Amino acid sequence: MKKLENKVALITGASKGIGAAIAKQFAAEGAKVVVNYASSKEGADRVVKEITDTGGTAIAVQGDVSSEAEVTRLFEETRRAFGTLDILVNNAGIYQYEPIEEVSAKTFHDQFNINVLGSILAIQSSLKLFGDKGGNIINISSEAGKTPLPTGSVYSATKAALDAITISLSKEFSGKNIRINSILPGVVETEGSRSAGFIGSEAETKFVANTPLGRTGQPDDIAKVAVFLASDDSAWITGEKISVSGGIYGL
Numbered sequence: 001m002k003k004l005e006n007k008v009a010l011i012t013g014a015s016k017g018i019g020a021a022i023a024k025q026f027a028a029e030g031a032k033v034v035v036n037y038a039s040s041k042e043g044a045d046r047v048v049k050e051i052t053d054t055g056g057t058a059i060a061v062q063g064d065v066s067s068e069a070e071v072t073r074l075f076e077e078t079r080r081a082f083g084t085l086d087i088l089v090n091n092a093g094i095y096q097y098e099p100i101e102e103v104s105a106k107t108f109h110d111q112f113n114i115n116v117l118g119s120i121l122a123i124q125s126s127l128k129l130f131g132d133k134g135g136n137i138i139n140i141s142s143e144a145g146k147t148p149l150p151t152g153s154v155y156s157a158t159k160a161a162l163d164a165i166t167i168s169l170s171k172e173f174s175g176k177n178i179r180i181n182s183i184l185p186g187v188v189e190t191e192g193s194r195s196a197g198f199i200g201s202e203a204e205t206k207f208v209a210n211t212p213l214g215r216t217g218q219p220d221d222i223a224k225v226a227v228f229l230a231s232d233d234s235a236w237i238t239g240e241k242i243s244v245s246g247g248i249y250g251l
């Protein structure tokens with residue numbers, strides 16, 4: 001039997017990068033998948049087609065996670081399509097590296113609204129669909145929350161906040177059969193990290209030099225751990241922060 005057979009999973013920000021890889025791996029393990037996106041309809045449709053072409057079940061649903069009304073609609077569409085929810089992956093996120101002098105209220109709020117508020121809104125809505133049977137939440141955090149880089153003060157703060165939410169809620173969900181864990185990726189090759197200028201840069205060479213496993217990550221490296229956390233293989237794990245980073249040290 002596949003690891004996520006009969007489960008319904010919603011992955012935020014799944015039109016590309018890490019989210020798309022998680023959606024595809026979940027579907028390959030038998031989950032029915034909601035592929036959320038903000039603006040990249042084409043990317044989300046491509047992910048859905050890849051899943052359905054290989055016999056899986058998926059739908060694409062637009063929704064900006066930083067908007068309460070759009071998150072409500074996203075979960076309502078999930079309920080209409082599949083009737084329930086078992087797994088939420090809070091993956092949608094943005095990162096902006098800038099010196100402290102350049103941090104503005106806008107860049108602060110943009111990152112906190114998507115990375116932190118967006119996750120909180122999605123968790124609130126997921127609870128209604130989990131119902132009495134419980135559920136499973138995976139927050140895609142970052143090594144940067146644990147080992148912040150220069151010029152990453154705000155982004156790192158969003159991910160440290162997300163990890164605090166993971167730990168707090170693991171206790172708040174006591175007795176409710178809801179597990180919640182964080183995955184902390186190291187540097188992963190995605191559309192986002194490429195356009196941020198990390199991939200192919202001097203910084204990437206330095207990251208790899210500080211990575212015992214000697215390479216940058218690929219989205220599937222993260223997706224495989226997400227499958228583990230979403231499945232019963234991790235049935236006794238909650239409130240944990242799991243680094244998936246090739247062992248990177250000294251960012």
Ligand code: NAP
Nearest residue numbers: 013014015017018038039040064065092093142188190192
């Ligand atoms: P990416 O390639 O830039 O993809 C980001 C995804 O998030 C896209 O599907 C995007 O959808 C979606 N998204 C952005 N804003 C959204 C919003 N307001 N509402 C809903 N969806 C939204 O990013 P990635 O590199 O795969 O990163 C994914 C997650 O991993 C992020 O939380 C990031 O912080 C974390 N992470 C990444 C790395 C890395 O090296 N790549 C390392 C550590 C942690 P649209 O395309 O429709 O906008």
